[in-house]
Amino acid sequence: MxxxxxxxxxxxxxxxxxxxxxxxxxxxxxxxxxxxxxxxxxxxxxxxxxxxxxxxxxxxxxxxxxxxxxxxxxxxxxxxxxxxxxxxxxxxxxxxxxxxxxxxxxxxxxxxxxxxxxxxxxxxxxxxxxxxxxxxxxxxxxxxxxxxxxxxxxxxxxxxxxxxxxxxxxxxxxxxxxxxxxxxxxxxxxxxxxxxxxxxxxxxxxxxxxxxLTPPERRRFGRLAGLGAAVTAAALGVWAATGTLTIDRLALAITIVILIVPVAYFAYILVGSHSLTGEERGRMKAYIWLFVAASIFWMIYDLAPSKLLFFAADHTRLSLFGLPIQAATTQSFNPLFIMIFVPVFAALWVKLGVRVSTPQKFGFALVMVGLSFVVMALAASLATGGRVSVWWLVLVYLIQVFGELSLSPVGLSVTTKLAPEAFKGQMLGIWFIAVSVGDAVGGQTGRLSHYLSDPAYYLVLAIMAIVAGLALFLFTRKLRVLMAEHYHAAAMPPIR
The missing domain is CATH 1.20.1250.20 (MFS general substrate transporter like domains)
Incomplete structure (x- = not known):
């Protein structure tokens, strides 16, 4: 500088x-x-x-x-x-x-x-x-x-x-x-x-x-991009011509494609040689479990602009401190809590160092986001008798932020630490694919509403997250061995 x-x-x-x-x-x-x-x-x-x-x-x-x-x-x-x-x-x-x-x-x-x-x-x-x-x-x-x-x-x-x-x-x-x-x-x-x-x-x-890109590479890229766009357009055109193309089905198809991406990528890393050492392979196997855990976390956490927004609009009294608010206002709770608690968690991770491992931090995050939906299940049960206080959502977002600050910045750090040398530049992109998988699958969970009441819906997702979090606690020792975790996780805040 x-x-x-x-x-x-x-x-x-x-x-x-x-x-x-x-x-x-x-x-x-x-x-x-x-x-x-x-x-x-x-x-x-x-x-x-x-x-x-x-x-x-x-x-x-x-x-x-x-x-x-x-x-x-x-x-x-x-x-x-x-x-x-x-x-x-x-x-x-x-x-x-x-x-x-x-x-x-x-x-x-x-x-x-x-x-x-x-x-x-x-x-x-x-x-x-x-x-x-x-x-x-x-x-x-x-x-x-x-x-x-x-x-x-x-x-x-x-x-x-x-x-x-x-x-x-x-x-x-x-x-x-x-x-x-x-x-x-x-x-x-x-x-x-x-x-x-x-x-x-x-x-x-x-x-x-x-x-x-060299001129030949640029021409090859142009041809491949054009071919990809043409094939996608043709496939959608044929699908539309059959009369079976709907928004729901298209969303489901995109979700399936998104799920295939990390599966194919991890298979590519682990099946090919890529000159990976035994330790690097062990770290990647551990990372896959963390990736799945992160996907479950984001599946619930990123229901804020859909399922929780609908709950705010349909089932809460939209008033804070006696002042009327819009349903959209509830989307400001999360960033407000993040700005308040980022310094606290950053200092906490530095102080704790390696005494609390990455799997334990991920496990805590999953338990927190699960508990937030236990609260949602209670709020949804009360809402069957009429609108409830918007403070229920304030509590939900507060609990979720404790989870995010335990997973998101730590996830960025552990991704850079566990990435094999041959894939250092690509692995941060893979971390964001965990968010992509979670968002896509979370969107599809709305289909459960056809079979479950709202309280049951929230409780099913809560149990899934809490069980996943407890599993991470249970297998922490094994994961730490695979990860060779002996470093201080970065205290940088998450970037989303």
Missing amino acids: SKGGRTFFGHPWGLATLFSTEMWERFSWYGLRAILATFMAASPAHKGLGMSQETAQAVVGVYGALIYLVALPGGWIADRILGARRSVFWGGFVIMLGHISMAIPVTTSFFVWLGLLLIISGTGLLKPNISVMVGRLYNEDEDGRRDAGFSLFYLGINLGAFFAPLVVGWLAAGDRWHLGFSAAAVGMALGLLQYVWGGRNLRGIGERPGIR
């Missing part, structure tokens, strides 16, 4: 640019997420899409899953074609177009689906690469400053996530859905303006791809 010039809380001024850009991008993302499910489930008379709540839950789940899945190709495009800096700009631009598409106040759903597709594509370019640029603001020997810089960057994420549901939810009240979508578009536009205006402070970081 240069000694002179302006600083941002003691950090390179370029962090201010990336902080603001990410804050506004997260404002747009969490703002849309706070009203998307209720918009889809609202009847046409209320200017919604008229879906069942189960279908809306499946769509929101797949939407969230694809957001994390496309981070892999988005990172590759930056590394080989555009460079991180241009990837962030074009990603933000495409995201903005997506929100503008959704803001068009027409009755057809075409612009909604187009908007979601654009937002998914743009986020794949922006999300992984802006984090890369934050890391490159620091010299290689500035680990402590880099961690502190990421903590500030993470604050920007949660500021955007906190304010977005408040603003977008208020604007969208009274069936003004497209006005809410417009606020998300304005947020991304402000982020882009900040990014371009502050670009000179980035000191050339990310301007060129790491290993640019």
Whole structure:
């Protein structure tokens, strides 16, 4: 870092640019997420899409899953074609177009689906690469400053996530859905303006791809991308022609594809030689169990913008401290608690060091998210007699945040530690696929509502998470041997 010039809380001024850009991008993302499910489930008379709540839950789940899945190709495009800096700009631009598409106040759903597709594509370019640029603001020997810089960057994420549901939810009240979508578009536009205006402070970081594609490789990539798009379009066209294509079935098909991705990837790592040592193979076997545990966690945790949002809208008295709130406002509880408790948990992990192992932290996270749904089961039982206090959801989100702060930052750390040398650069993408799997499967759990009451639904998922958490506690010793775990987990906050 240069000694002179302006600083941002003691950090390179370029962090201010990336902080603001990410804050506004997260404002747009969490703002849309706070009203998307209720918009889809609202009847046409209320200017919604008229879906069942189960279908809306499946769509929101797949939407969230694809957001994390496309981070892999988005990172590759930056590394080989555009460079991180241009990837962030074009990603933000495409995201903005997506929100503008959704803001068009027409009755057809075409612009909604187009908007979601654009937002998914743009986020794949922006999300992984802006984090890369934050890391490159620091010299290689500035680990402590880099961690502190990421903590500030993470604050920007949660500021955007906190304010977005408040603003977008208020604007969208009274069936003004497209006005809410417009606020998300304005947020991304402000982020882009900040990014371009502050670009000179980035000191050339990310301007060129790491290993640019050669002309033959570029032509081959173009042919493969075109072929893939054509095959996908043809398959969807044939499916539509049969008259059996529905939103529910498409969401299920995408979920199956998402589930296949990690299975194929782990098989590729373990079956091939790749010059893996015996210790590396052992670590990967342990990591698979942690991956499954994380997927179960996110399956429940990321039901916030669908199942829990519907509960807020349909079964709670929407009032806090005597003030009326919107259902979307409940989506601000989570980032508020995260900002409060991140410093506490970061200090806790440093103090505990290796005395509490990664499997134990994951086990605690699963028990916490399971207990949160035990609370939901109680709230849902009480709600059969009328609306309940919104403070039930406050308690649920508080418990869940204790789980997230025990799993998300630790998961990032353990992924880098357990990755085989041959796959170091790819494994963080695999960690985010755990979120993708969890979101997709969580969306499909809405189908259980056809067979279970709401209290039973929450209780089944709670038992699944708690049993998985207890299993991790039970097999902690064996997993630690496989992991050769003798290090301090990083205290950096999670980045989502």
